[in-house]
Amino acid sequence: MKILAAMKILLIVTSHSQFGNTGEPTGYWLEELAAPYEAFVEAGAQVDIASPEGGKAPVDPRSQQEPTDATRAFLADGAAQKKAAQTLKISDVKERYDAYFVVGGHGVMWDLATSAPVHTLLSKGYARGSVVAAVCHGPAALVGVKGPDGEPLVKGKRVAAFSNAEETAAKFDTIVPFALETRIRELGARYESGPMWQSFAVRDGRLVTGQNPASSAAAAREVIAALTEKAGEKAGEKKAEAKKK
Numbered sequence: 001m002k003i004l005a006a007m008k009i010l011l012i013v014t015s016h017s018q019f020g021n022t023g024e025p026t027g028y029w030l031e032e033l034a035a036p037y038e039a040f041v042e043a044g045a046q047v048d049i050a051s052p053e054g055g056k057a058p059v060d061p062r063s064q065q066e067p068t069d070a071t072r073a074f075l076a077d078g079a080a081q082k083k084a085a086q087t088l089k090i091s092d093v094k095e096r097y098d099a100y101f102v103v104g105g106h107g108v109m110w111d112l113a114t115s116a117p118v119h120t121l122l123s124k125g126y127a128r129g130s131v132v133a134a135v136c137h138g139p140a141a142l143v144g145v146k147g148p149d150g151e152p153l154v155k156g157k158r159v160a161a162f163s164n165a166e167e168t169a170a171k172f173d174t175i176v177p178f179a180l181e182t183r184i185r186e187l188g189a190r191y192e193s194g195p196m197w198q199s200f201a202v203r204d205g206r207l208v209t210g211q212n213p214a215s216s217a218a219a220a221r222e223v224i225a226a227l228t229e230k231a232g233e234k235a236g237e238k239k240a241e242a243k244k245k
Contacts, residue, residue, distance in 0.1 A: 002044020003228055007098040009040050012118065012141065013087065014107030015051045017058035020175040027058030028105035032135050033084070034074035035216035036101050036223070043224050045098075047083075052111050052118065054089030060105050063213070070217070091117040098230075099223050100125050104136025104162070104213070109176050112141035119144035126153060126206065131226045135201075135210035135219045136162045140180055142209075143187065155188035157204040160211040163193045206230075 013033060019026040033049070040047045051057045064071070074080050100122055102112065112118050122145045126132045132153070134142055139161035145153040164181040167173045185191050193211055194200030201210040201218035206226055210219030 002042075003231075004040065004043040004045035004098075004224060007044070007227060007231075008046045008048070008095065009099045009101060009223075010093065010097040011037060011040075011047060011049045011101050011103055012090070012112070012138075013049060013051045013057045013084075013103045014105055014111055015053035015057060016107035016111040018110075019106055020110075020177075022175060025058065025061055026106040027060045028063075028103045028107060029136060029213055030059050030063040030071050030074070031068055031213045032063075032103045032105065032138070032216045034068075034080075035070040036103070036135075036220040037080055038070050038073055039217060039220035039224065040101075041080075048088060048095075048097075049083045050088040050090050050093055052090050052115050054087055054092065056085045057087050058107065059084075060107070063105070090115065090121060093121060096128065097125065097130060098227055099131035099133060101220070101223060102134035102138035102141045104134070104138040106137055106172065106176065108137045108140045109178070109180070112138075113143055113177070115141070116144070119146075123147075123153070129206070129230070131206045131208060131223055131230070133208035133210075133219055133223045134161075135216050136212050137180060139184060139209050143183055152187040152189075153207065154184060157189055157207050158192055158202045158209075159184050159189040159204070159207070160192050160194075160200055160202045160209045160215070162212055163196065165193075166196050166212060169196060
């Protein structure tokens, strides 16, 4: 039995294609879309892809230079390619999802970080009981997201994201509009990280975050674990109600 059967997950990608003022292209990081997409589909979930502008989302060409098993599978999947070419527009999304997963890529730093529709979607989703997740630069989309108490969603929670050390090592620290690790800390998050470029993901209740591209599959597994746990709780509640009757 597919453990996420009947569940719906929305993958959110950037629409921003310009890397600061460098003249170089950027967008979403392919591995960070491909690995979670594959994991969620295999688990039986209905998976959709959305972006701020809708339509074809820009992929960072650098992320296509070293193909992985996940990216090869994604590029060979006709249904996946159709969804990436025809992403839903965030402001038009009315359907409720069991989980929202923000894909990274430097483009996120320029649009999802300041997108009110994205922040509203994630804030309402979390308040409803959905899982909210992000990987690498994806957590930049969380900086404007509020928890049910009106405080920053990340405040007091364990959060991983692309580290300042990794940004500096990549020589992008002077190009990005802000240092993601620093901003996450300023919002009161308990920032955590592993070795540079290695897989590292954390789950704090219904908030899941991963550090870098290598963390994409691990972050997806944590989302699946959170959804499985949530489904178990619902099943337990139904049994308890049935016994009362």
